[in-house]
Amino acid sequence: MRHRPANSPLSPAQSAALDWFLAAQGLGFNLAQDRAAREAVLAHLEALPDGALRAMGLRRNALPEHVYSDILSKGQS
Numbered sequence: 001m002r003h004r005p006a007n008s009p010l011s012p013a014q015s016a017a018l019d020w021f022l023a024a025q026g027l028g029f030n031l032a033q034d035r036a037a038r039e040a041v042l043a044h045l046e047a048l049p050d051g052a053l054r055a056m057g058l059r060r061n062a063l064p065e066h067v068y069s070d071i072l073s074k075g076q077s
Contacts, residue, residue, distance in 0.1 A: 007036070009043035018042065021064040025072065042067045 008015060018039070045053065045063050053059065058066055065072065 008039055010039050010046075014042070014046060015039075018064055022068075025068075038067050 010018065018035075022035075042063055045058070045067070046060070050060060053063075
């Protein structure tokens with residue numbers, strides 16, 4: 001059973017999904033130092049209702065891409 005760090009604002013399922021997203025990117029470097037700050041942003045966005053996300057032009061299933069859009073070159077947000 002995987003456990004999230006006590007200081008993570010993400011649920012275990014959200015943390016696992018973020019792990020898979022980052023692993024799939026094959027970035028070639030460790031984002032651990034940067035992850036804590038981005039987890040807070042991701043948790044805030046995940047807490048918003050779908051209508052609020054739509055008003056911002058975001059899709060719930062693309063939130064990790066949005067949170068990491070400044071360092072990813074795929075152009076999705």
